[in-house]
Amino acid sequence: MAKDRYRQFCPVAMAAEVLCTRWTMVLVRELVAGSTRFNDLRRGVPRMSPTLLSKRLGELEAAGIVRRAPIEGEPAHLGYELTEPGRDLAPVVEAVGMWGQKWVEAEPSLGNLDPGLLMWDMRRNLDPTPMPEIKTVIAFRYPDQPEERRHWWLIVEPEAEVDLCSIEPGFDVDLDVETDLRCMTAIWMGLTTVRKEADRGRLALTGDPGLARAMQDWLGLSPFASQEKRVG
């Protein structure tokens, strides 16, 4: 099957041969979102086996979508970098995601909860602008989750990438967010808001009141949150 694929000259078919194999679209989303290291990519597609991830990356490289390039600051390691054709896949990912947000029912999506994925996405989209310009630590607690996936910390420092930990980082916590994973995911997806859920008592904020009030602002939502759902 590897050799004879759709055998259609149509560009949709030619593109689908590369893009519409299992996991590829999700992997491309990770790449477009900015991950370049093998293990960072793994965090974005945790259920994909490393074997298959490696294979898919090889296929994307062969298709000219990614290229191996030294990781910034670590010249010894090669990461996976999008080429120009690869970056140009952003509209494809966007179209797929917008369609999904609009037409896939919320219930099945919220059946696929994963705190690691959620926190990894939140880490990426967090907007420090409305936060104080000092190191800020936000703790998330999901009491409905098993012990090892229950506690997470986001560490925001001016002029640096946001850090995500799943083990106590040892710093003072500025804001503590306690909620169930489903609720936090729904907020992230734009299906509800911090205020609504706080008012309903499904989300508790403890600590810096200013930080608590601004949560909806610094919490960057999913890139697709702006698209209204039309179903379920």
Add this chain to the structure above:
Amino acid sequence: MAKDRYRQFCPVAMAAEVLCTRWTMVLVRELVAGSTRFNDLRRGVPRMSPTLLSKRLGELEAAGIVRRAPIEGEPAHLGYELTEPGRDLAPVVEAVGMWGQKWVEAEPSLGNLDPGLLMWDMRRNLDPTPMPEIKTVIAFRYPDQPEERRHWWLIVEPEAEVDLCSIEPGFDVDLDVETDLRCMTAIWMGLTTVRKEADRGRLALTGDPGLARAMQDWLGLSPFASQEKRVG
């Protein structure tokens, strides 16, 4: 594998679960292009087994993308009709196709020649506006193709669907087009033009001179022909 798929709440992943299984994107392209009958769909995805086509249509129905509906004029038969979510996949198909047209090299595409597919697509996009308002028959001959795929006829009648035959329809032919399949496909894809190929002697037009002159106009090109290629 059928039950546990990506297990990600991300809309890209939820959409990809339905759209990015093998053949599905190509099938959706056919549906978006307007085919509704099982056997019309087959002509658009000739290398897909009927078993798999049937299965995929069932999945699309379960996903709310198509619905069974009586075929116009044939109430006894049920066709596959796009629902509103299904019609809303047009931007996704468009994004994928535009990317393919822009970034997939021409050479591999032109290695997937198929006269049946090409003629089926041409039938669909032919624009009768610049043609005389009477029944017009155009014959295509591909001398490089095996006997049974060599001759094709498009029959254009005012106020009717364009008809495609692969057996002599018995009507007078108004224009005869003789070329190789690769050349005709490249024209259809917007990689070259009727005039260029005629000048190079790779395409011969015999019959009604007006019809011949206007060929580039009535020959509707691929929906992606307007996107310039950036590679090979």
Add this chain to the structure above:
DNA sequence: CGGGATCCAGTTCGATACTG
């Protein structure tokens, strides 16, 4: 002819373990 169902062989994928 339209619209499938069945069966079989060949691939691909997922889970887990392991290595440089």
Add this chain to the structure above:
DNA sequence: CAGTATCGAACTGGATCCCG
């Protein structure tokens, strides 16, 4: 950190057959 190795399970494609 960055991948390979392995093996059973699931999926795909092709051929064939069926039914109204």
